Amino acid sequence: NKLTITELSNVAYPVNSTNVDFPAEADKINYCQLSKPTIPYCQNHIRFITKKTEDTLFLCGTNADSPKGFALNITDMTYTSSSVPCSNDPFDNFTAIYVKSGNQNGEELMYYTSTLHTESSIQRPIPGTTDYMKGVISDKWM
Numbered sequence: 001n002k003l004t005i006t007e008l009s010n011v012a013y014p015v016n017s018t019n020v021d022f023p024a025e026a027d028k029i030n031y032c033q034l035s036k037p038t039i040p041y042c043q044n045h046i047r048f049i050t051k052k053t054e055d056t057l058f059l060c061g062t063n064a065d066s067p068k069g070f071a072l073n074i075t076d077m078t079y080t081s082s083s084v085p086c087s088n089d090p091f092d093n094f095t096a097i098y099v100k101s102g103n104q105n106g107e108e109l110m111y112y113t114s115t116l117h118t119e120s121s122i123q124r125p126i127p128g129t130t131d132y133m134k135g136v137i138s139d140k141w142m
Contacts (some may be wrong), residue, residue: 001041003072
């Protein structure tokens with residue numbers, strides 16, 4: 001639900017840090033509570049953070065069982081959000097990589113894998129769309 005950014009380039013006491021709240025959406029919390037306990041499932045767990053540009057971080061959150069991505073501008077702490085193929089489960093074994101160059105069409109793309117219980121999968125973007133293709137499930141991949 002919250003991200004704390006600590007300034008480490010000029011370490012001094014007291015430590016300069018900024019908190020940014022990423023609450024789960026109210027309608028998503030209400031829907032999530034129909035089938036899962038509020039804590040810990042129906043919250044927004046930030047599961048993945050990467051640097052997109054010099055002043056932008058990309059984050060994936062669970063958003064109360066309805067995954068959401070956030071682009072955080074670290075100069076003014078504002079963010080935009082969108083639907084992304086992130087994990088919806090705070091306990092899912094989720095790994096993602098944000099590839100900036102070398103992709104088809106020269107686009108920046110996110111690839112991710114997850115292992116939930118006994119199933120493992122690799123998701124890769126479908127070029128020219130916002131959709132993802134799920135690879136064959138195999139326990140040998142993970």
